[in-house]
Amino acid sequence: MLWSVSVPACAAAPCPAPVPPDGLQKFYKALGDLKSGARDRSVTVLHLGDSHIALDHMTGEVRRRGAAMLGDGGRGLAPGVPYPYYAPQNYQISMSGNWRVASSLTGSAPGPFGMSGFRIEATDGGAEISLTSEHEIGAVEIEVYGGPDTGAVMLTLGQAAPLTLPTKSEKPGIVFLRVPAAGVREVRLRVAGNGPVRLLGWTMTGTKPGFRYDSYGISGATLDVVSHWDDAIVDAEIVRLAPDLVLLGYGTNEGFNDHADAAAYGRRFGQLVERLQRLAPQASIGVLGAFDGARRARPADRALCGKGRATPPKLGILRDVQRGIARQGGLFYTDMSRAMDGACGVARWVEADPPLAWPDHVHLRPEGARRAGTMLWNDLMGRAADAALSCIRNPKG
Secondary structure (H helix, E strand, O other): OOOOOOOOOOOOOOOOOOOOOOOOHHHHHHHHHHHHOOOOOOEEEEEEEOHHHHOOHHHHHHHHHHHHHHOEOEEEEOOOOOOOOOOOOOEEEEEEOOOEEEEOOOOOOOOOOOOOOEEEEEOOOOOEEEEEEEEEEEEEEEEEEEOOOOOEEEEEEOOOOOEEEEOOOOOOEEEEEEEEEEEEEEEEEEEOOOOOEEEEEEEEEOOOOOEEEEEEEOOOOOHHHHHHOOHHHHHHHHHHHOOOEEEEEOOOOHHHOOOOOHHHHHHHHHHHHHHHHHHOOOOEEEEEEOOOOOEEOOOOOOOEEEOOEEOOHHHHHHHHHHHHHHHHHOOEEEEHHHHHOOOOHHHHHHHOOOOOEOOOOOOEOHHHHHHHHHHHHHHHHOHHHHHHHHHHHOOOO
16 A cells, blocks of 8 residues: 555545556655655656647646645746747746747757756846746746856845845856745746856745646657757756656657658667666656647558548557557556547547647647646546545545
């Protein structure tokens, strides 16, 4: 049993012990330790992937359910507003001044990059980021790329006087800054103007241990985007975060590449899994099979979806590779195309009333994404586990 439960005398039977789905034993141990009081830090999920993750509707649904179960543990955020439609749920973020934004989507972009995949930088003292949270913030953690000549940031928490935080370091590399926030909901970060500041990301933690879900997605990303990040930075980020579950959500974009080498893809995927296991031995690892997608049919296409659309042939092949890696490594696996009822499901979602996917036959509308998030939550928790957790939350029910 992962945790014990005190049952009122009037209860007919104790709550059932949650049964972890395959590959999630370490994640469930973290859940049980937090519920039993044997753990004093949040249960943390790290989710990396493409635009399905970047848009935050799917991940937001999982985050909402996890916070309802365990309490809000906060989340890591990309730096500032790295792209126009960046809208992390439960936060309002704006950016003003002369910030420069860099994306790791293409390998030609100069680094450094951490696992958020973005960097913003400025030297002008007028450059500022403002954040408002729907939840109270327990601490603000800032990740910057420091060096001998980098400047400082001015951090204002609520109505308090601004704090000056130097980002200098003897050698170029990541610098972690942490400031207790005492339950504020408004945060401002401003460049001091005494040298360049390179922001890689920041975190708003909860006021007490709960469910923390850090999701970093880049539109158009494939698994290759990980190779565009600075290894030393990402290694330090993952070790510091110490996630209890890492989810990998890639595959849809590479599935549209008819020349994709499935064997080479499998090797790269396996190498990433091995790296994560080395950096986060305490974590369960989950592989999310690629979402369904469709394109304008080509003469060689066989999986036709009606109205001139077809499923790219490599999409299913790469999904099979992902499934095989998960099976061989004892990892959690779920096929995200199931959210749309399998092959050509995205075409049906485009034509649904109301529509659940956009006409590009790749991206999900908010309601479709929330349905995918609900499916992911159910797959992670399992029906027996979800019932057990509900019983623990409401033992008289």
